[in-house]
Amino acid sequence: MTSSRRKVSNLLGLAVLGLLQESPMHPHAMAATLRERGLDRSFKLTTGSLYDVVRALERAGWIAAQETARVGGRPERTVYAHTPLGKEEFVRWLDELLRVPADEYPKFLSAVTYxxxxxxxxxxAALRERAGRLRELIDGIRREHEAALAEVPRLFVLEAEYALRVMETELAWAEQTVGEIEAGTLEWPDGWVVDTSSTKEA
Structure with missing residues (x-):
């Protein structure tokens, strides 16, 4: 089954299925766990989007309510678990994402074009500032990764290692390009600089 035909294609659904692979869980705990592990950088996470995905997974028959529990004075929370179909779809979806490169449209690549x-x-100047921000992000992810390794097996934090490699590569490219600009080895064709002086004066 390809992603275009999959009943649930939001990647947050993959995260939910992944968490339920570990143990049954209610949505509040799912959100907390994703944030604790820094996975909210990999998946677009809001309370509304998470509950929407959970409902979609339940409608698709991939997860099912296991129990409804109340702790203290808190609202009742529904604990979900995989169905047999959900386990099959999780593995199939994950396998496809790992095997088949997909077209992605990152904002930065769009900006580099122009x-x-x-x-x-x-x-x-723009690339120097981006490089500085990337260094800060890299330092933060590295600290989080090292702390996580004290709590969980490395297999469960490989996404942080991948994110680090991607950011380090981007940082190296930005620094190299700045160096070429400053050395004058990156040519600028005539007419390519946008003149905004008249706009500023207005």
Missing amino acids: LGALGPEGAA
Whole structure:
């Protein structure tokens, strides 16, 4: 079954199925666990989107309510678990995502396409700032990864290692490109710099 025909295609659904692979869980605990593990960087997570996905997975027959429990004065919470079909779909979906490269449209790549419009100075300044922000992100993820390794097996935090490699590669590219701009080895064709002076004066 391809992703276009899959009853649930929101990747947050994959995260929910992954968590339920570990143990039955209610949505509040799912959200807390995803945030604790830093997985809210990998999956677009809001309370509304999580409950929408849980309902979609239940309608598809991939998860089912196991029990409804109340702790203290808190509202009742429904604990969900995989169905046999849900386990099969989880494995099939995961296998497909790992095997088949998909078209992705990152915002940064779109911006790099028109980097020339900023001019050499503007482009170098923007990339230098991005490089600084990337260093901060890399340091934060590295600290979180090291802390997580003290709690869980490395297999469960491989996504952090992948994120680090991607960011480190992007940082190296940004720094190299800034170096080429400053050295004058990256040519700027005539007419590519967007003149905004008239807009600023207005």
